[in-house]
Amino acid sequence: MNVNNRAVLRPCVQSALARWIKLIGAVAILGASTTAGANGIGLNEQSASSAGTAYAGRSSSALDASTLYGNPAGLTKLQRSEISGGAAIISVSNDISDAQSNVAGTNKGDSVPLGVVPFAYMSTPLDDRFSIGVGLYAPSGLINDYESSFQGRYHGSYSTTKEITLQPTLAYRINDYVSVGGGPTLNRFDAKLQNDMATGALNNGQDTQVTVKGDDTAIGYNLGLLVDISEATRWGITYHSKVSYHLKGHTQVSGSPSAVPLDGNYDNTIDITMPESVDTSITHRFNSRWTGYLGTTWTRWSRIQQVQAINSGVPPLGQAVGMGTVTELMNWHDTWSSAVGASYQLNPQWLLRAGYAYDPSPVGNDNRSVRVPVGNRQAVTLGGAYSPSADLTIDFAYGYLWDSKVSVNQSNNSGLQPEYSANYENSANGFSVQATYRY
Numbered sequence: 001m002n003v004n005n006r007a008v009l010r011p012c013v014q015s016a017l018a019r020w021i022k023l024i025g026a027v028a029i030l031g032a033s034t035t036a037g038a039n040g041i042g043l044n045e046q047s048a049s050s051a052g053t054a055y056a057g058r059s060s061s062a063l064d065a066s067t068l069y070g071n072p073a074g075l076t077k078l079q080r081s082e083i084s085g086g087a088a089i090i091s092v093s094n095d096i097s098d099a100q101s102n103v104a105g106t107n108k109g110d111s112v113p114l115g116v117v118p119f120a121y122m123s124t125p126l127d128d129r130f131s132i133g134v135g136l137y138a139p140s141g142l143i144n145d146y147e148s149s150f151q152g153r154y155h156g157s158y159s160t161t162k163e164i165t166l167q168p169t170l171a172y173r174i175n176d177y178v179s180v181g182g183g184p185t186l187n188r189f190d191a192k193l194q195n196d197m198a199t200g201a202l203n204n205g206q207d208t209q210v211t212v213k214g215d216d217t218a219i220g221y222n223l224g225l226l227v228d229i230s231e232a233t234r235w236g237i238t239y240h241s242k243v244s245y246h247l248k249g250h251t252q253v254s255g256s257p258s259a260v261p262l263d264g265n266y267d268n269t270i271d272i273t274m275p276e277s278v279d280t281s282i283t284h285r286f287n288s289r290w291t292g293y294l295g296t297t298w299t300r301w302s303r304i305q306q307v308q309a310i311n312s313g314v315p316p317l318g319q320a321v322g323m324g325t326v327t328e329l330m331n332w333h334d335t336w337s338s339a340v341g342a343s344y345q346l347n348p349q350w351l352l353r354a355g356y357a358y359d360p361s362p363v364g365n366d367n368r369s370v371r372v373p374v375g376n377r378q379a380v381t382l383g384g385a386y387s388p389s390a391d392l393t394i395d396f397a398y399g400y401l402w403d404s405k406v407s408v409n410q411s412n413n414s415g416l417q418p419e420y421s422a423n424y425e426n427s428a429n430g431f432s433v434q435a436t437y438r439y
Helices: 003-026 072-077 316-320
Strands: 082-101 115-125 130-140 143-145 158-173 178-197 208-228 233-240 243-254 264-274 277-285 290-299 306-312 325-329 335-345 350-359 377-389 392-403 406-410 420-438
Touching: 072 115, 072 130, 072 158, 072 178, 072 208, 072 233, 158 208, 178 243, 178 264, 208 264
Parallel strands: none
Antiparallel strands: 082 115, 082 420, 115 130, 130 158, 143 158, 158 178, 178 208, 208 233, 208 243, 233 277, 243 264, 264 306, 277 290, 290 335, 306 325, 335 350, 350 377, 377 392, 392 420, 406 420
């Protein structure tokens, strides 16, 4: 390329790089994609005892100390002190087909490594009315790691988000029929995102890489109401508050062309509000062996209409091309998920469970990306509980989840992201186990 051509291209590429770096900062915290228990970027894996019935009845059952998440009022139903903990293992498959782009690359799919989601709870009754507890769990967060030659890498190559919550809880039994409970949540959110930029034509075939990192700690709360409608039927409702994060970190640019030297670390801030949700369910005991569960959850995903990112500390070249504040439209919408389940008391030691859930996608065709290529989700689950004694219960569950086939269509808005389109079919296998010890 001659000097005159470089002089012409340089301001164009500078502007495109600046726009792209700002855009990548905006979507960094939304990089968790594909399939886990809940849709969007949420997780359901906070309890194995609820997983067996596809989480139907989690706000009305109060099975063990994990009710601290499902409905904190349920702590009043636990007659003894408990320690309960476990983990879920998630194996995800995302098949990519009919991929199209004007750049070469691969589309292997299966971009989500094997994931482990732990959880732990403690509870104790103070008297016949008050109970307290504390829980540690993950309400959201996944990982997406495409191969380095992924054809859509300019729209997303690597993404992680991790949200961890610590929740102290107080529950109070108002009378023989009604209990309330709640507590503050201390939440930690970490995010990392990587993307390529198509600068190889100016850079000896080498593309530029951008890495965005950020984290923050924020406060929320969890409230619950539990009502014994009759000796056989119990109703519960739980409210998980929104949590507003102001992530701080840095945007790292490496491998930029010599004509546009933007390599370096730039301070950034990213605002994101994780949505509130309302979970309500009914648990009904038909007889001494059969129990049914029916539940629904509303999630205010419309909180994520846009994400704003601010880069600062950029060099004069970056300042000249306007690296500053950008707003990225997401246009997510609220969802209602539903679940139904049943349990069967085989004998005093063994309890069997099964369930089905439907969870629609919060993102439509016009806004779906390689980062969050989710569709309407269904799940079937099987599980059980083994109690060798009154002091110990081992819960376990298996679930198979699958999304409807969806399409991703991403255009070249920045000038450095070649267009990419493909079809995605996502599915997952999940296994969870939990041990509860009473004393």
